[in-house]
Amino acid sequence: MGNLFSKPKPQAPRVLTDTVVPLHKWDDQGVNRAIIMLFMMRFDDVLDPEKLRSSLEKLLSRDDCRRLGARLRLNDKGKLEYHIPEQFDEKRPAVAYSHVKYGVAIGEHPLASRLPRPSAKPSALGDPNEFWSLMRREDGPTEIADYYARDEPQLSLHVVSFEDATLVSLTWPHTLLDAMGYHELLTAWTAVLKGRDGDVKPLHSVDHDPLATHGSEPREPYVLADKRLSKAQKVLFIFRYAYELLRYRDEERMICVPAAYVEKLRARAVSDLVAARGDATEKPFVSEGDVLSAWVTRALTRAVLAPTSDKTIMVVNAFGLRWVLADDRLPRDKAYVSNAIASVYTYLSVKDLLTKPLGSVAGAVRQAIVEQGTSAQLETRRFFELEAVKSGWPALYGDGWMNMLIVSNWSKGRFFEMDFSAAVVREGGGTGRTGKAGRPSYIQNRRYMKNFSSRGAIPVVGKDGAGNYWLQSTARKGFWDKIQNAMDEESP
Structure with missing residues (x-):
């Protein structure tokens, strides 16, 4: 869990010519400070590492993108600041770059050779943490303090070259950006790589925080107000959660869900909802993301709890703010390369989760998104979260005995569609290719977390070129055989 009371590391000397700007409110949060993200893309082609490096450095040298190459510092009040170099050079580059080349396939x-490949059925595959040495340089940052203590660039690019494939990884502190911010970064990077600098959208202003006043007041009654936990219930929930993390170790797996299986799951879910309504005139809508949320939470729960249990499962779905705030705070003509994530919550008993049809569970997830995902509801929820922070207690809803699962769907980031073909030196000829040349065939992330755990977190990384979905999940060590059995039982 780490030492909650550890003293901060001494900071690197400040550079007087740096431009200093504060981090946005949604960026400088405790959970973001605690997480260092590593994101690896496998290409079944040989890519030119220098083209990757130079194009990324060129992007970050643009006037509106220079914040992405800034250094982090703590001010006298303990808040994080960006210190943007007057110019990037060899001593203070925009990106920390490293390259390893192996003369083998x-x-x-x-x-x-053990990196996961697509499976014929839903399968828990390799542990993504096994491959950390392929994702970063040996002395790469592992906590936020490394950035302000070493004058470390926020972005680290690590390229591993083989005779027929390339691994491209980026590392960054979560204070810099979220999944959709990363989508914006990759979209801009690939545009510069292809020589299409004019396609790069300008970033939202560095010195103006468009979300600074978001949540300053409630806009309407909150739909979950009657589920708010008392202080005693919060103590119970937090104690149970902490005990679980301290008592049992984590174990993570990649999960591949084949394309045909996902199609059958969604068709089954829609059929379930039609049958429940008894009205064929209007076809109900559930997205593939809703269905995957329902499916994976059922599998993880079935491995742990009996279907007769009345315990509450709180399914937390990460919800991006960029679309819902596009008409006012975050216009689409600019890229918001920061953090803009809220959450919506679905509450189900274990009995309902495991015994009701899949469509019922997916429909409950969709209904939660519809009810809680409006601009007014999200701002009201944010208001109560900020008020709770002042009291020293989180704003929790549900009951003190509930279990929590967190689904973060990155599919809208379309990471498997990112086109790095302009850097392809030689196309690979392997039979395992699942997409076009210059597109990632496999993606995984890894996180260094201080004082937090990813237990119960389920990132949906996205859909590869063949339509297979890739997920990651962290569960209690020793439970993955049970989870695999539960996935096997969930027939489409």
Whole structure:
């Protein structure tokens, strides 16, 4: 869990010529400070590492993108600041770059050869943490203090080259950006890589925080107000959660859900909802994301709890603010490369989760998004969260005995569609290719977390070129055989 009371590391000397601006409110939060993200893309082609490096550095040298190359510092009040160099050079580059080259095919490398490949049925595959040495340089940052203590660039690019494949990884502190912010970064990077600098959207202003007043007042009654936990219930929930993390170790797996299986799952969910309504005139809508949320939470719960249990499961779905705030705070003509994530909450008993049809569960997830995902509801929820912070207690809803699962769907980021073909030196000829040249065939992330755990978190990384979905999940160590059995039982 880390030491909650550890003293901050001494900071690197300040550079007087740096431009200093504060971080946005949604960026400088405790949970964001605690997480260092690593994101690896496998390409079944040989890519030019220098083209990758130079194009990313060129992007970050643009006037409106220079914040992405800024250094982090703590001010006298303990708040994070961006210190933007007057110019980037070899001593203070925009990006920390490293490159390793192996003169063998990826299938001959003892570690890289074990990277997961698509499966014929839903399967829990390799542990993504096994591959950390392929994702970063040996002395790469592992906590937020490394950035302000070492004058470390916020973005680290690590490229691993094989004779027939390339691994491209970026590392950054979560204070910099979220999944959709990363989508904006990759979209801009690939545009510069292709020589289409004019396609890069300008970033929202560095010195203006468009979300600074979001949540300053409630706009309407909150739909979950009657579920708010008392202080005693919060103590119970937090104690149970902390005990679970301290008592049992984590174990993470990649999960591949084949394309045909997802199609059948969604068709089954829609059929369930039609049957429940008894009205065929209007076809109900549930997205693939809703269905995957329902499916994976059922599998994880079935591995732990009996279907007769009345315990509450709180399914937390990460919800991006960029679309709902596009008409006022976050216009689409600019890229918001920061954090803008809220949450919506679905509450189900274990009995309902495991015994009701899949469509019922997916429909409950969709209904929660519809009810809680409006601009007014999200701002009202934010108001109560900010008020709770002042009291020293989080704003929690549900009951003190509930279990929590967190689904973060990155599919809208379309990471498997990112086009790095302009950096392709030689196309790979392997039979495992699942997409076009210069597109990632496999993606995984890894997190360094201080004082937090990813237990119960389920990032949906996205859909590969063949339509297979890739998920990650962290569960109690020793439970993955049970989870695999539960996935096997969930027939489409």
